[in-house]
Every structure is written in structure tokens, then in C-alpha cells.
Amino acid sequence: MTKKPANPNAKAALNQMKLEIANELGVPSNNMYGSNKSAYENGVLGGRVGGQMSKRLVEMGQEQLIKQYNSKNR
Template sequence: MANKPVDPNAKAALNQMKLEIANELGMENTNLNGANSTSYQNGEIGGRVGGQMSKKLVAMGEEALLRQYNSKK
């Protein structure tokens, strides 16, 4: 399985989602590039943001499946 977005616009949308989740978690945008942080600190940030992104993407997929299922009834 390739680790590339199917739609080229998806990368921009995922980056926007990443920034929104970081803001929800109280992280500053200036800290997201990791240039002034240790690898351990960057791993902590990436883990929290990545985990929340996964949860949101799964929820969005479930909602889309439910809409599709309910429209067939």
C-alpha cells in the first residue's frame, strides 16, 4: 500500500487538519516545525497530533459510510 494521497489536494487538506488539531491541543503553530525542539519533544507532539488525526479521519469515514448506507434505504 502506497503512503501517498489519492487526490493531490488531500495533502493540503491533511496539513490544514494537522494545524487545526494542534491548535485544539493548545500547541503553537511556531512549534510545529520542530526546528527548536529535541527529537523526543517532536515525537511527543507528532504522536498526539497523529493520534487525533487518525481518530478524526476514522470518524469522518464512519459518517460517510452511514450516510451512504442510510441513503440506500
């Protein structure tokens, strides 16, 4: 599995989503890249933010599929 986005233009949008989710979870943006934290703390933090990003991306994909399905069945 690759870490590259399917669409290279999506990188900025994914970074924006990451910052928004981190803000909602109370993670200070100046510590997003973990220079002041241990590897364990970064792993826990990254898991929380990454998990929420995955959840929201799946929800967005489901919404798009529902819209496509509904538009074809009208």
C-alpha cells in the same frame, strides 16, 4: 504503507486539519516542525497530533459510510 494521500488534492486539507488539531492541543504553529525541540519531544508531539488526525479521519469515514448506507435503504 505509503505516506502519500490517496488523493493528491487532499494535501492542503490534511495540512489544515493538522494545524487546527495542533491549535486545539495548544501547540504553537511556529513550532509545528520542531526546529526548537529534541527528537523525543517531536515524537511525543507528532504522536498526539497524528493520533487525533487518525481518529477524526476514521470518524469522518464512518459518517460517510452511514450516510451511504442510509441513502441506499430508503
